[in-house]
Amino acid sequence: xxxxxxxxxxxxxxxxxxxxxxxxxxxxxxxxxxxxxxxxxxxxxxxxxxxxxxxxxxxxxxxxxxxxxxxxxxxxxxxxxxxxxxxxxxxxxxxxxxxxxxxxxxxxxxxxxxxxxxxxxxxxxxxxxxxxxxxxxxxxxxxxxxxxxxxxxxxxxxxx
Amino acid sequence: xxxxxxxxxxxxxxxxxxxxxxxxxxxxxxxxxxxxxxxxxxxxxxxxxxxxxxxxxxxxxxxxxxxxxxxxxxxxxxxxxxxxxxxxxxxxxxxxxxxxxxxxxxxxxxxxxxxxxxxxxxxxxxxxxxxxxxxxxxxxxxxxxxxxxxxxxxxxxxxxxxxxxxxxxxxxxxxxxxxxxxxxxxxxxxxxxxxxxxxxxxxxxxxxxxxxxxxxxxxxxxxxxxxxxxxxxxxxxxxxxxxxxxxxxxxxxxxxxxxx
Ligand SMILES: Cc1cc2nc3c(=O)[nH]c(=O)nc-3n(C[C@H](O)[C@H](O)[C@H](O)COP(=O)(O)OP(=O)(O)OC[C@H]3O[C@@H](n4cnc5c(N)ncnc54)[C@H](O)[C@@H]3O)c2cc1C
Ligand code: FES
Ligand code: FES
Numbered sequence: 496x497x498x499x500x501x502x503x504x505x506x507x508x509x510x511x512x513x514x515x516x517x518x519x520x521x522x523x524x525x526x527x528x529x530x531x532x533x534x535x536x537x538x539x540x541x542x543x544x545x546x547x548x549x550x551x552x553x554x555x556x557x558x559x560x561x562x563x564x565x566x567x568x569x570x571x572x573x574x575x576x577x578x579x580x581x582x583x584x585x586x587x588x589x590x591x592x593x594x595x596x597x598x599x600x601x602x603x604x605x606x607x608x609x610x611x612x613x614x615x616x617x618x619x620x621x622x623x624x625x626x627x628x629x630x631x632x633x634x635x636x637x638x639x640x641x642x643x644x645x646x647x648x649x650x651x652x653x654x655x
Numbered sequence: 656x657x658x659x660x661x662x663x664x665x666x667x668x669x670x671x672x673x674x675x676x677x678x679x680x681x682x683x684x685x686x687x688x689x690x691x692x693x694x695x696x697x698x699x700x701x702x703x704x705x706x707x708x709x710x711x712x713x714x715x716x717x718x719x720x721x722x723x724x725x726x727x728x729x730x731x732x733x734x735x736x737x738x739x740x741x742x743x744x745x746x747x748x749x750x751x752x753x754x755x756x757x758x759x760x761x762x763x764x765x766x767x768x769x770x771x772x773x774x775x776x777x778x779x780x781x782x783x784x785x786x787x788x789x790x791x792x793x794x795x796x797x798x799x800x801x802x803x804x805x806x807x808x809x810x811x812x813x814x815x816x817x818x819x820x821x822x823x824x825x826x827x828x829x830x831x832x833x834x835x836x837x838x839x840x841x842x843x844x845x846x847x848x849x850x851x852x853x854x855x856x857x858x859x860x861x862x863x864x865x866x867x868x869x870x871x872x873x874x875x876x877x878x879x880x881x882x883x884x885x886x887x888x889x890x891x892x893x894x895x896x897x898x899x900x901x902x903x904x905x906x907x908x909x910x911x912x913x914x915x
Binding site for chain 2: 512535536537540550552555557559604608626
């Protein structure tokens with residue numbers, strides 16, 4: 496079947512079977528490989544995108560379910576001039592990534608948090624990131640980056 | 656994953672008609688069904704999405720009853736069920752934000768995972784499960800792990816919760832899966848207290864009736880201090896032994912009462 500969605504503001508179409516996952520559709524049909532597939536079992540959040548403004552795991556939704564929807568992926572996050580947006584820049588400044596595999600999902604999750612809660616506490620951030628797993632950083636610098644992106648002071652986050 | 660036909664009807668009638676086909680199955684948030692299909696534990700020929708049916712989505716409160724549409728996502732319950740705060744709090748702690756944006760109450764109750772949160776709320780509240788064809792009392796609905804009173808092709812259209820005087824859910828989280836290692840929902844009504852336990856028993860969600868009797872007489876954590884929970888039917892796995900879970904049932908019940 497033909498599936499059409501608005502991805503990062505542009506209308507895009509492609510072919511999908513019933514079983515085609517949104518993650519597969521974005522990567523293989525639309526060529527948007529910024530959305531990563533880490534576990535493919537709904538655990539890691541590397542595949543996080545926004546569908547109609549809501550954060551979802553694109554490996555746990557069918558492409559056909561997003562037919563007609565507005566989808567936002569990491570490729571649409573940078574500023575119009577191509578510079579990093581405030582969240583991406585904060586990840587760079589605070590060493591919120593090492594290998595970078597989890598980062599697209601982390602940035603999309605952070606964007607969704609800051610939209611609902613512009614000044615989150617450290618606890619709010621950790622609660623919101625429960626579905627995003629990072630193998631490298633130990634999370635502290637990710638939490639710092641999100642605090643910084645929200646315009647708040649960045650304390651030396653205590654180890655839990 | 657095996658392939659299937661995808662349909663997205665806009666009314667309950669169309670959905671029921673589509674589900675008449677052999678091996679057709681409802682798809683709600685997909686947060687349970689899609690992972691099981693990937694493992695080929697489930698291979699429907701047709702998936703009937705319930706998310707295009709407007710009347711199945713939303714929370715309403717009337718008098719002392721809160722009604723949740725069968726395809727309402729956890730995040731919407733968390734935000735809109737303020738008339739039943741313990742239920743909203745439970746919804747806000749299911750899984751993670753992405754799971755809460757997709758996963759729905761109807762999918763959770765239809766699946767009846769032995770470690771799921773909503774079954775405890777429904778049983779402790781004496782909720783009514785409303786389907787396309789009938790109303791089922793929570794006491795008759797849950798029939799052991801992954802087993803319910805639903806017939807083939809029958810769908811949950813809503814759940815009616817009588818709002819208690821006080822209630823609290825204590826979830827002892829299994830940190831890797833985010834499900835309840837054990838969870839206890841306590842609800843205090845004018846005519847007595849109900850206590851439902853999830854995550855602990857090999858028979859799925861159950862009522863701890865001894866605690867209900869003790870708490871109906873004296874609603875304080877002390878009232879259950881002399882009780883013991885039988886570990887013989889409890890789940891034992893690498894996350895916790897049966898004895899550990901039996902102890903958690905008592906500890907969490909005490910905490911829930913204290914938090915009411
Ligand atoms: C990472 C992760 C963490 C999770 N953590 C928790 C947790 O902490 N607590 C918890 O309770 N759950 C948890 N879940 C499960 C989650 O809440 C699921 O969303 C829920 O159990 C199933 O709901 P669904 O809408 O996604 O159903 P689906 O996956 O779409 O469907 C599940 C089953 O129910 C059937 N079905 C769906 N809707 C209906 C209906 N209206 N009538 C009849 N049958 C129907 C389907 O055919 C299928 O068999 C977690 C899931 C994930 C992936
Ligand atoms: S790839 Fe989707 S959650 Fe891990
Ligand atoms: S930076 Fe490597 S997984 Fe997070």
